[in-house]
Amino acid sequence: MSRLMLGDCVQIMSRFPDTAVDFILTDPPYLVNYRDRSGRSIAGDKNAEWLQPACNEMFRVLKPDSLMVSFYGWNRVDTFVAAWKKAGFRIVGHLVFAKTYASKSAFVSYQHESAYLLAKGRPTLPANPLPDVLPWKYTGNRHHPNEKPVSSLRPLIESFSMPGGIVLDPFAGSASTCVAAALSRRRFVGIELLPHYHAAGLRRLSAVQRAMLHPAANDEIPEAA
Template sequence: MFRYVLGDSVQVMSTFPAASVDFILTDPPYLVGFTDRSGRSIANDMNGNWVLPASREMFRVLKPNSLMVSFYGWNRVDTFVSAWKQAGFRIVGHLVFAKQYASKSAFVGYQHENAYILAKGRPPLPADPLGDVQSWQYTGNRHHPTEKPVASLQPLIESFTQPGAIMLDPFGGSGSTCVAAAQAGRRYIGIELLPDYHAVGCRRLAALRSRHAA
C-alpha cells in the first residue's frame, strides 16, 4: 500500500478500517499561526478544533499494541496531550531533536524540535532502542515551511516497525515521512490538505520510485 492522498485527514481516516495501520509518524500544525519569510503558511494552524477528532481517528485506525510518534508545538502542549489521552493513547516516551542553529529567537534561541511517543495498548520494546536525543539536519525548508529531515525520520520508522509495515502520516506536508518510509522498506499512507504541498509530495515520491527503478 503506497498512497499519498489529497484531503482532510479526519474525513480520509474515517474511511479506513479500524486497526489497519502499524505505525503513525506525523507532524501536525503547531497551532501558532506560523508563516515563513516567503509568506508560506500551514492549514489549520490557527485553532485546535481538529486535534481531538484527528487523535480519535488515529487511535481507531492504529493496530493494537502499536505506536504513534507525533511532533507538537511546545507552547500548545496542553491541547495535544489532552486530546491524545482522551483518544486513548498513553505517553511512553519523548524525543528531542537537537539543531545546530536557532530557527527563531525570543527569550531563548529555539534550537530543538520535540515529539512524543504514544502507545495504543502494550507495544513490544525495540530490540535496540534509540536515544531520546537525536540529531537534526537543516533541510532549507525547500519543499515545505516546516519541513522535517528524512534523515531524522527514517530511524524512527526502522526502530518502531518491521519491514513491510504500513506507516500513516495524516498531516503529510511535502511527503517527508512517506519518503522515509519508502527508503526504509515500509509501506505508507500520507494525507495532506493543501494541494500545493500535496503536489510536491507526489513529485518527491515519484522521483524516489524512478531512482529505485533505474
C-alpha cells in the same frame, strides 16, 4: 499499496477500517498561526477544532500494541497531551532533535525540535532502543515551511515498525514521512489537505522511487529530491 492522498485527514481516515496501520509518524499544525518569511502558511494552524477528531481517528486506525510519534507545538503542549490522552494514547517517551542552528530567537535561541512517543496498548519493547536525543539536518524548507528531514524520520520508522508494515502520516505536508517510509521498505499512507504541498510531495516521491528502481553507480538516493 502506498499512497499520498489529497483531502481532509479526518474525513479520509473515517473511511479506513479499524486497526489498519502499523505505525503513525506525523507532524500536525502547531496551533501557532505560523507563517514563514516568504508568506507560506499551514492549514489548520489557527485553531484546534480538528485536533480531537484527528486523534480519535488515529487511535482507531492504529493496530493494537502499536506506536505513534507526533511532533507538537511546545507552547500548546497541554492541548496536544489532553487530546492524545482523551483518544486513548499513553505517553511512553519523548524525543528531542538537536539542531546545529537556531530556527528562531526570543527569550532563548530555539535549537531543537521535539516529539512525543505514544502507545496504543502495550507494544513490544525494541531490542535496541533509540536514544531520546537525535540529530537534525536542515532541509532548507524547500518543499514546505516546516519540512522535516528524512534522515531524522527513518530511524523512527525502522525502530517502531517492521519491513512491509504500513506507516500513516495524516498531516503529510510535502511527504517527508512517506519518503522515509519508502526508503525504509515500508508501505505508507500520507494525507495532505493543501494541493500545492500535496503536489510537492508527489514530485518528491516520484524522484525517490525512480532513484530506488534505477540507482546509478555510487549515487546516493536523494532524501528531498
